Amino acid sequence: xxxxxxxxxxxxxxxVRLAFGEYGEELALIEEKPWNRRREFLTLNPAGTLxxxxxxxxxxxxxxxxxxxxxxxxxxxLKRERRLFAENPMERAEIRRLVDWFLTKMESEVTRHLVxxxxxxxxxxxxxxxxxxxxxxxxxxxxxxxxxxxxINWMAGTRHWLAGPRITYADLAAAAAxxxxxxxxxxxxTEQAAAREWYTRLKSRPSFRPLLADRVRGLSPVxxxxxxxx
Amino acid sequence: xxxxxxxxxxxxxxxVRLAFGEYGEELALIEEKPWNRRREFLTLNPAGTLxxxxxxxxxxxxxxxxxxxxxxxxxxxLKRERRLFAENPMERAEIRRLVDWFLTKMESEVTRHLVxxxxxxxxxxxxxxxxxxxxxxxxxxxxxxxxxxxxINWMAGTRHWLAGPRITYADLAAAAAxxxxxxxxxxxxTEQAAAREWYTRLKSRPSFRPLLADRVRGLSPVxxxxxxxx
Numbered sequence: 001x002x003x004x005x006x007x008x009x010x011x012x013x014x015x016v017r018l019a020f021g022e023y024g025e026e027l028a029l030i031e032e033k034p035w036n037r038r039r040e041f042l043t044l045n046p047a048g049t050l051x052x053x054x055x056x057x058x059x060x061x062x063x064x065x066x067x068x069x070x071x072x073x074x075x076x077x078l079k080r081e082r083r084l085f086a087e088n089p090m091e092r093a094e095i096r097r098l099v100d101w102f103l104t105k106m107e108s109e110v111t112r113h114l115v116x117x118x119x120x121x122x123x124x125x126x127x128x129x130x131x132x133x134x135x136x137x138x139x140x141x142x143x144x145x146x147x148x149x150x151x152i153n154w155m156a157g158t159r160h161w162l163a164g165p166r167i168t169y170a171d172l173a174a175a176a177a178x179x180x181x182x183x184x185x186x187x188x189x190t191e192q193a194a195a196r197e198w199y200t201r202l203k204s205r206p207s208f209r210p211l212l213a214d215r216v217r218g219l220s221p222v223x224x225x226x227x228x229x230x
Numbered sequence: 231x232x233x234x235x236x237x238x239x240x241x242x243x244x245x246v247r248l249a250f251g252e253y254g255e256e257l258a259l260i261e262e263k264p265w266n267r268r269r270e271f272l273t274l275n276p277a278g279t280l281x282x283x284x285x286x287x288x289x290x291x292x293x294x295x296x297x298x299x300x301x302x303x304x305x306x307x308l309k310r311e312r313r314l315f316a317e318n319p320m321e322r323a324e325i326r327r328l329v330d331w332f333l334t335k336m337e338s339e340v341t342r343h344l345v346x347x348x349x350x351x352x353x354x355x356x357x358x359x360x361x362x363x364x365x366x367x368x369x370x371x372x373x374x375x376x377x378x379x380x381x382i383n384w385m386a387g388t389r390h391w392l393a394g395p396r397i398t399y400a401d402l403a404a405a406a407a408x409x410x411x412x413x414x415x416x417x418x419x420t421e422q423a424a425a426r427e428w429y430t431r432l433k434s435r436p437s438f439r440p441l442l443a444d445r446v447r448g449l450s451p452v453x454x455x456x457x458x459x460x
Contacts, residue, residue, distance in 0.1 A: 046381075047335055059320050065295070066326040073319040089303040090289050096296040104334075105277055151276075 003054040008214040012064035014176035021207030098170035113141035157194035185222035233284040238444040242294035244406035251437030328400035343371035387424035415452035
């Protein structure tokens with residue numbers, strides 16, 4: 001069994017868990033608090049970021065997108081119609097664009113800020129960057145959520161899954177980010193019906209179950225977080 | 231001939247030009263000013279970021295790393311020992327980690343800030359985010375350069391090329407970032423001899439020539455910028 005260094009409230013880590021989950025492969029999870037800058041962890045990844053996968057031979061593979069490519073090269077290629085990636089280079093480029101959209105662009109406009117202010121700062125010692133949430137940062141991040149939800153809604157409404165007729169990494173990346181924000185009650189599900197229908201489909205998949213069981217100490221999820229019919 | 235929307239002072243765009251250059255394929259270059267948010271450009275890439283490649287059939291491929299993967303899938307796989315990527319999934323993961331290091335981590339710690347403050351803000355109208363450089367941002371970025379140069383120096387000294395015995399995307403990504411900073415005179419070449427030797431090797435390659443000819447209006451490069459013996 002491979003080992004994943006992760007944090008339950010990081011979209012990039014959830015993406016990796018979903019990918020392995022879709023392929024029915026269990027991971028040994030180690031919860032890492034990157035702000036501690038543990039020496040052993042920095043040896044695995046000098047950038048000090050999550051996720052890090054210990055792959056075959058305990059070789060560290062660093063970063064969600066890099067791990068995603070590795071999983072495709074070593075597992076996905078064998079999965080035929082269950083492969084979470086396309087065969088065609090153009091379709092692969094579109095899937096990669098969307099993974100980057102949700103794990104980099106949406107992360108830097110929305111997810112990172114809400115997780116930092118609402119989840120991490122209250123639990124991190126002040127001398128390591130913790131403290132009171134910054135309400136300006138929270139407001140700015142919240143004001144960006146709707147555009148991303150509209151984009152998901154448009155794709156889910158026209159393409160069924162985000163990158164086309166089949167479920168791909170693009171869906172896992174978007175759902176990873178949305179699931180973190182949904183835990184925090186940041187998603188308004190009364191709008192964007194196609195996005196809601198798409199997320200319901202994802203939430204019902206066995207790969208999603210471990211994410212719906214995640215809990216952060218001192219911060220309960222919204223009541224509908226784990227409901228498959230919300 | 232494929233078309234690349236780019237800006238000469240962005241490391242991510244230089245990376246793509248180097249990759250095509252190494253494979254001897256010329257690109258039609260269109261200089262795009264992303265801060266203008268041109269409607270036609272946003273149609274190609276709703277994120278409004280560079281680079282964007284118009285690939286076969288004028289299909290837009292968005293982002294340096296996504297373009298890099300596309301170039302490998304459609305060109306690199308045919309290049310045998312001239313391929314800028316590895317065959318082995320673990321080695322591929324290490325190359326991707328380093329590309330991400332230089333085009334994302336170093337970009338967000340160093341390159342982006344110095345380019346924004348020293349190159350872009352003076353040429354962008356104030357209402358689009360231009361104006362006087364922020365000396366605090368410049369100082370913070372400068373204080374991070376040395377760590378990255380030391381990392382390059384260590385890899386160049388122990389591995390010959392950054393990811394191993396052969397030149398790969400990792401070298402192109404690092405050199406793309408370094409070349410932008412070197413244009414601005416931000417690299418201290420009196421230290422880190424192995425990094426300097428590595429960069430001299432790269433600078434002498436034909437793929438580098440177009441980058442050494444780049445000029446930004448109103449901002450001349452340092453005197454050694456285009457010297458192969460600096």
